[in-house]
Amino acid sequence: MEEKKGLVMIHTGDGKGKTTAALGLALRAYGAGLNVLILQFIKGRQNSGELAALELLTKIPAENKIEIRQCGLGFIDKNNIGEHKAAADSALDIARAEILSAKWDLIILDEILYAVKFQLLDAEKVLALIKIKPPQIHLVLTGRDAPKILIDAADLVTEMNLVKHPFQRGIKAQRGIEF
Secondary structure, eight states: OOOOOOOEEEEESSSSOHHHHHHHHHHHHHHTTOOEEEEESSOOSOOOHHHHHHHHHHTSOOSSOEEEEEOSOSSOOGGGHHHHHHHHHHHHHHHHHHHHSSOOSEEEEETHHHHHHTTSSOHHHHHHHHHHSOTTOEEEEEOSSOOHHHHHHOSEEEEOOOSOOGGGGTOOOOTTTTO
């Protein structure tokens, strides 16, 4: 019999693939019968491949569930930083409630580290989420520049390093690859 130990995982770094890795994990977990929640802290009002794919998955009858919620306002505009901060605070409240709800086996807090980086959220508040996490729940945090206090609290930290990116050559984001 395998022992279930909920892990805290961080996908960080300046390279592409943090959200992609978390979504791959969500797909694996869902396929293994786990209930999965993905809260996106920055993305909002945006059609993306992951939204379309997860909408299709939810139409297939299954014992377990997978859900994604865009809680942010999209790209951070310094002209309305107060609105972005309010959205991040609201997402943090949702995350806290869902972590304590016992409905989910895996919760992904996508782009929460960007919210910390851009000072929409305090790292201590994110650490508080980790501390209240029930022992059986897996928790994933994504975004650049993970603060040391969160890295220290995590069980697994993966850093994606940028070696080369098409944006450096002026190639715009590609549907199905970046979004």
